[in-house]
Amino acid sequence: SQKIEQNSEALNIQEGKTATLTCNYTNYSPAYLQWYRQDPGRGPVFLLLIRENEKEKRKERLKVTFDTTLKQSLFHITASQPADSATYLCALDMFTGRRALTFGSGTRLQVQP
């Protein structure tokens, strides 16, 4: 069956460092992969999308890589700030008729000042 894995343990880093979050998937051949941010008590908010033919995507301090051979995406936040503390969700779209996302359980990031 289809499965998406994200590190369930919280990631604690110091302000200014680079945070790296991992998303692994099995039994998928996704057309693209997305990353969302979720703050406590709120709905997920879209951050970045990377397509299967792209190796890397950047947006300001965010960078996403996509390795379809390893079936893995890495999400980087450079020069991290306490305001980056949140849960980050990886999501895949199989480009089926329903266009619905399958989500990982998310990794909580805590940036210490």
Next chain:
Amino acid sequence: NAGVTQTPKFRVLKTGQSMTLLCAQDMNHEYMYWYRQDPGMGLRLIHYSVGEGTTAKGEVPDGYNVSRLKKQNFLLGLESAAPSQTSVYFCASMRALQETQYFGPGTRLLVL
């Protein structure tokens, strides 16, 4: 432009009671979705709609029904609530031919 709104924000039900969750979007999006989120698990798709008057089942549809009579609204119904339906429910919408989903703030439901 309110985006995606959900009503109510929080509700407590007794086992066997029924209720309807309302999702509304003002972005004229074709696709709408209902997810549930439980601790330690990812968001799971309950039902979805690709257009007004159409609905379909997602991964965990049992115990829920939906309706999309108007393009901007997507209703999620629980006919006979069970404790296993205690969860946070999120609605999302998306424009056809695009990939980004826009989520509402969520409805926290507790079934006793």
